[in-house]
Amino acid sequence: MSRVIYIHPNGERSEADVADGQNLMMAATGHDIEGIVGDCGGVMSCATCHVIVEAPFGEQLPPPSETETQMLDYTAAPREPGSRLSCQIVMNAALDGIVVRIANPQL
Secondary structure (H helix, E strand, O other), X not given: OEEEEEEOOOOOEEEEEEOOOXXXXXXXXXXXXXXXXXXXXXXXXXXXXXXXXXXXXXXHOOOOOHHHHXXXXXXXXXXXXXXXXXXXXXXXXXXOOEEEEEOOOOO
């Protein structure tokens, strides 16, 4: 298990232990972390799992797919450097301690 730190819009932190292979959207909803909606269940059709990945972890992720890039253009919160869909971030040991800010609003 690796640790994910979610930063809420109010600055509060929530931490979760996440199994390798699980995406950060499913981890958030499974740990009742507020702010990650994930209406579509992780198929990149809603963009309600928008997060901003803090350095240096963004550099460790594969680049977003064309579909993810397009969906990030339609998020409710403005796109920022480091914006990603948490359904597309799959946990692995190299990401242990990853910090993501939950975008606000999601809807």
